[in-house]
């Protein structure tokens with residue numbers, strides 16, 4: 423299927439994806455997922471736990487455990503769904519592969535927006551086939567408090583002509599648009615949660631109770 427997609431304005435079905443290692447999923451991710459869904463006005467926001475994250479070491483919890491925690495966390499949240507497709511591939515979880523699969527399934531007309539925090543976006547120039555992401559989807563970047571937007575010069579040039587005036591303008595296009603969004607950011611990170619658990623401290627109110635219970639039952643992140 424061709425990667426040059428129609429970019430005409432107009433109402434269309436829409437989907438946003440929010441990928442991550444989710445090691446573990448926390449309230450920073452969940453609050454952000456809701457903000458993304460509202461800002462874009464999408465029909466559906468899918469969280470995509472990565473199986474083998476390309477630019478980082480082995481996660482502390484295995485893929486099925488991370489998938490189970492994400493699924494439990496969103497079970498009560500209408501409009502948020504989990505997409506476990508990256509666990510079905512043995513290759514590193516390249517976003518471009520995921521988007522190609524989604525396009526093949528959903529067709530060229532649906533609006534797809536891939537979303538990521540500024541920490542992830544600042545490394546975009548190291549992603550597999552990163553320019554192709556913009557042929558397959560729109561890109562929405564969320565400012566994270568500790569990570570000012572500091573994109574690579576090549577990426578900056580590439581997105582300059584693609585910047586739209588609002589997040590919701592992305593959903594009127596099938597692909598190719600870019601927007602960076604300032605939103606309420608909870609200063610929570612999975613790294614900090616893993617450190618707390620390793621030193622026997624509480625993680626209550628940083629993650630949903632179902633996730634804290636799962637971690638305790640499976641003895642995760644104790645070292």
Ligand SMILES: Nc1ncnc2c1ncn2[C@@H]1O[C@H](COP(=O)(O)OP(=O)(O)OP(=O)(O)O)[C@@H](O)[C@H]1O
Pocket residue numbers: 441442443444445449450451454537538539540541542564566607608609610611612613614
């Ligand atoms: N508190 C937060 N607020 C908004 N976005 C977040 C937050 N934490 C993570 N993200 C975003 O969620 C996506 C997945 O992040 P990831 O699973 O790596 O979580 P993390 O908390 O950054 O993990 P780690 O500390 O292990 O790097 C990334 O795009 C990241 O920028």
Ligand SMILES: O=C(O)c1ccc[n+]([C@@H]2O[C@H](COP(=O)([O-])O)[C@@H](O)[C@H]2O)c1
Pocket residue numbers: 440441442443444470472475476477478515516517518538542548549550
């Ligand atoms: O496609 C790539 O090359 C690529 C490189 C690094 C990260 N990603 C994706 O970006 C998302 C956030 O990654 P991380 O490591 O910050 O959790 C997750 O969905 C990864 O699969 C994708």
